[in-house]
Amino acid sequence: xxxxxxxxxxxxxxxxxxxxxxxxxxxxxxxxxxxxxxxxxxxxxxxxxxxxxxxxxxxxxxxxxxxxxxxxxxxxxxxxxxxxxxxxxxxxxxxxxxxxxxxxxxxxxxxxxxxxxxxxxxxxxxxxxxxxxxxxxxxxxxxxxxxxxxxxxxxxxxxxxxxxxxxxxxxxxxxxxxxxxxxxxxxxxxxxxxxxxxxxxxxxxxxxxxxxxxxxxxxxxxxxxxxxxxxxxxxxxxxxxxxxxxxxxxxxxxxxxxxxxxxxxxxxxxxxxx
Amino acid sequence: xxxxxxxxxxxxxxxxxxxxxxxxxxxxxxxxxxxxxxxxxxxxxxxxxxxxxxxxxxxxxxxxxxxxxxxxxxxxxxxxxxxxxxxxxxxxxxxxxxxxxxxxxxxxxxxxxxxxxxxxxxxxxxxxxxxxxxxxxxxxxxxxxxxxxxxxxxxxxxxx
Numbered sequence: 372x373x374x375x376x377x378x379x380x381x382x383x384x385x386x387x388x389x390x391x392x393x394x395x396x397x398x399x400x401x402x403x404x405x406x407x408x409x410x411x412x413x414x415x416x417x418x419x420x421x422x423x424x425x426x427x428x429x430x431x432x433x434x435x436x437x438x439x440x441x442x443x444x445x446x447x448x449x450x451x452x453x454x455x456x457x458x459x460x461x462x463x464x465x466x467x468x469x470x471x472x473x474x475x476x477x478x479x480x481x482x483x484x485x486x487x488x489x490x491x492x493x494x495x496x497x498x499x500x501x502x503x504x505x506x507x508x509x510x511x512x513x514x515x516x517x518x519x520x521x522x523x524x525x526x527x528x529x530x531x532x533x534x535x536x537x538x539x540x541x542x543x544x545x546x547x548x549x550x551x552x553x554x555x556x557x558x559x560x561x562x563x564x565x566x567x568x569x570x571x572x573x574x575x576x577x578x579x580x581x582x583x584x585x586x587x588x589x590x591x592x593x594x595x596x597x598x599x600x601x602x603x604x605x606x607x608x609x610x611x612x613x614x615x616x617x618x619x620x621x622x623x624x625x626x627x628x629x630x631x632x633x634x635x636x637x638x639x640x641x642x643x644x645x
Numbered sequence: 646x647x648x649x650x651x652x653x654x655x656x657x658x659x660x661x662x663x664x665x666x667x668x669x670x671x672x673x674x675x676x677x678x679x680x681x682x683x684x685x686x687x688x689x690x691x692x693x694x695x696x697x698x699x700x701x702x703x704x705x706x707x708x709x710x711x712x713x714x715x716x717x718x719x720x721x722x723x724x725x726x727x728x729x730x731x732x733x734x735x736x737x738x739x740x741x742x743x744x745x746x747x748x749x750x751x752x753x754x755x756x757x758x759x760x761x762x763x764x765x766x767x768x769x770x771x772x773x774x775x776x777x778x779x780x781x782x783x784x785x786x787x788x789x790x791x792x793x794x795x796x797x798x799x800x801x802x803x804x805x
Binding site for chain 2: 469
């Protein structure tokens with residue numbers, strides 16, 4: 372009898388507290404709404420012109436003087452940088468809209484890493500970072516290319532940006548069944564935060580300004596969650612290492628490309644209709 | 646037999662469509678709210694993991710208090726009338742974790758759905774929530790019916 376009374380009390384308490392949290396949370400959401408609107412505006416208004424610029428840039432011919440070459444490099448560097456920021460905002464906006472799906476393809480992850488390094492070549496050159504890839508992959512993997520590309524781009528870009536000049540950045544790729552494990556390690560200062568999760572907070576006020584907008588890592592964490600994976604970081608002895616674990620589904624390896632819409636449901640024979 | 650598009654949604658996704666179409670998902674302690682405007686033949690579903698946004702991460706629809714208002718907004722953008730919308734809610738099971746440690750996530754997810762739908766004055770015309778089994782559901786927009794099957798438990802694990 373007393374157990375039933377206790378359970379009823381507990382349920383009432385839970386309802387009361389949940390309603391209180393819901394009320395407080397509503398104010399918090401309202402207060403933060405501007406950030407979401409900003410993200411969505413940027414995503415929709417800047418993405419198309421930026422895509423056009425990125426498409427045109429490789430076709431520009433520079434009159435062959437040293438000064439022109441330098442200026443052109445500067446334009447390319449800033450364009451790549453801006454495109455990267457916009458891609459992060461587009462992804463953040465897609466995640467916030469709920470209009471995002473996983474789309475898998477059989478790819479070689481090292482090709483994605485090479486593409487990312489190519490897109491960051493100006494930053495890498497500026498800071499004279501040496502990049503070493505430890506590739507322990509023996510096979511291609513079925514992964515969501517677009518999302519994994521953004522994970523690599525954010526982690527490698529952060530490693531270069533916040534790593535010391537003339538230092539080494541190590542990228543470790545491995546499949547530890549059933550996980551695809553990515554490690555990005557750089558020599559540099561760890562983000563100055565009180566609690567680890569703060570560095571994955573969007574537009575965090577807690578993270579020092581030199582550590583960016585706080586959108587990149589929040590996007591990476593969300594992407595990892597979408598892929599049923601995790602992201603962790605370790606900072607010790609002057610090294611910062613980000614570790615991403617993404618599960619590889621064996622069934623996925625049977626096909627080259629497919630989206631989750633092709634998820635095969637068991638039959639609904641004998642199902643309840645409501 | 647489903648006619649039109651058939652879409653599977655994961656945690657943090659929202660899908661709204663016109664009939665004929667179907668939307669399906671698999672739920673554990675997560676909750677899905679299915680909304681339907683019978684008059685316009687518009688239906689939608691979300692799938693959220695946690696009841697409340699934590700104020701830190703993106704305002705993603707993996708949180709109930711983000712996912713439900715967003716689903717309603719999407720329904721209205723598609724042309725549904727707020728007064729015609731009916732709701733069905735599913736999920737919120739207490740999964741394999743001992744009740745001492747699961748922080749009653751399923752219960753809170755259900756509670757948030759009821760509370761927000763009440764605020765919007767959207768009637769809940771059917772529900773299958775709570776208990777310990779996972780569920781797979783398929784929302785057929787052609788007749789606004791939801792087919793529901795419980796997932797089978799094998800030992801301590803829930804098989805999809």
